[in-house]
Amino acid sequence: MILDYRIIKLTAIMITSHIRQILGESLEYGLTKSIKKCPAPHITGFWCDGIILDPPVRENGVVQFKGLAFFGIDGQERYKVYLELGSYHKKKYELGRHLADELQLENSAEWYIINVEKKEIRMTIK
Structure with missing residues (x-):
């Protein structure tokens, strides 16, 4: 049986795209x-209405995503997103597994930094 490489590649792209969507x-x-519980006054009342992640970049053993978040008081301001996966979640992502079930993000504010002036959100998931 001969497999068409293009079909395999397209299937892989569709799977990783779906995983990025669920991760976002x-x-x-x-x-x-998490922001609802955060005491920082400069983001009081902010919320996120969506995160779109670009395909990841792998550099020096680190998996990083860039993307766009709709964020702010009305949830519609555009913020740049930078996401870095630590070794545990990187391995799961590279195996094509969903990370969403294991993320416990809402209980801590230690995984993100929000710069309102630059309109940037930097996230690290270890």
Whole structure:
């Protein structure tokens, strides 16, 4: 049986795209929940209405995503997103597994840094 490489590649792209979509939705939910508990006055009342992640870049053993978040008081301001996966979640992502089930983001504010002036959100998931 001969497999068409193009079909395999397209299937892999569709799977990773789906995983990025689910990861973005989990980050959106976790960020909004976490911010509600955050005492920082400069982001009081902010919420996230969506995160779109570009395909990851692998550099020096680190998996990093860039993307766009709809964020702010009305959830519609555009913020640049930078996401870095630690070794545990990087391995799961590279194996094509969903990370959403294991993320416990809403209970801590230690996984993100929000720069309102630059409109940037930097996230690290270890």
